[in-house]
Amino acid sequence: MTIEQVMTELAPCPFCGGKAELIDLGDSRNDSYVHCTTATCEVQQIAKYDELGATRAWNCRAGHASSSNAGRRNLAEAKKQIERLNSRIDDLSRERDALREFALAALGAKP
Numbered sequence: 001m002t003i004e005q006v007m008t009e010l011a012p013c014p015f016c017g018g019k020a021e022l023i024d025l026g027d028s029r030n031d032s033y034v035h036c037t038t039a040t041c042e043v044q045q046i047a048k049y050d051e052l053g054a055t056r057a058w059n060c061r062a063g064h065a066s067s068s069n070a071g072r073r074n075l076a077e078a079k080k081q082i083e084r085l086n087s088r089i090d091d092l093s094r095e096r097d098a099l100r101e102f103a104l105a106a107l108g109a110k111p
Helices: 003-008 051-059 065-109
Strands: 020-024 032-036 046-049
């Protein structure tokens, strides 16, 4: 987005990629907010701004949908890696225990 667009056009929801909507509640200076129109999205709304402030705050949040989706993919990959590492730790623990038993048996066999 260009700087002009960041200031005036609403970006998609940074969490689900859904359409964003600007709501103006009245005449006061801080009565506008932006929210995601996707029913299943749990995104918090950006509130208590004038229209321009609400738009800018929404557009400057934690990235756009593509970066949020990439973050979710990275998190899923990190969880898989943790599972693989935990499995490897379990394997190494069993190997250590087997070697310990072997060593103790070998030492016990000596006169």
